[in-house]
Amino acid sequence: MIKINADEGTAKGLYSLFKKCVISNQVKITNIVGYCSDNASVMMGNNESFKTYLLKDNPNIIVNGCICHSAHLVAVTAAEKIPSNVEALLQNLYSYFSRSPKRQCVLEELQENLQKVKIKNFKP
Structure with missing residues (x-):
């Protein structure tokens, strides 16, 4: 140093x-x-x-x-191009599922029924 x-x-x-x-x-x-x-x-x-x-x-x-x-610079620039309504939708989806274990279970069941890979709910 x-x-x-x-x-x-x-x-x-x-x-x-x-x-x-x-x-x-x-x-x-x-x-x-x-x-x-x-x-x-x-x-x-x-x-x-x-x-x-x-x-x-x-x-x-x-x-x-x-x-x-x-x-990081590429991601920031790309994120600036996302329309605000899409960003709001992602924020709302995260909030909807993250605050309720019951909703998270429903999401998991839906993914199982649709035979989709289970995904975690990540904060945008």
Whole structure:
């Protein structure tokens, strides 16, 4: 762990601290093969970021953004496209079944009678 002061929170500051740490541990920047980070602009931006400083010192590094962060951004954008009435329907269905064990049993019986796989009631 490296303590980061407020003025070191920039891409240049973070990379400077990283480089000092790598050198102090006798690791060559050219030995680094990959870099993965969240998709914040300070870390992955195309102009001035940790990634651009790292690529200047080692252009052979494989760079990947965080797949979980990317998937979250995709899910948020997709969810914004769902009409509000569909979202309200899903919320209402969840509320209807989640608050009553009797209704949950009826739902399970319905699924059995229709020979459907039993599904759990997840909060949207």
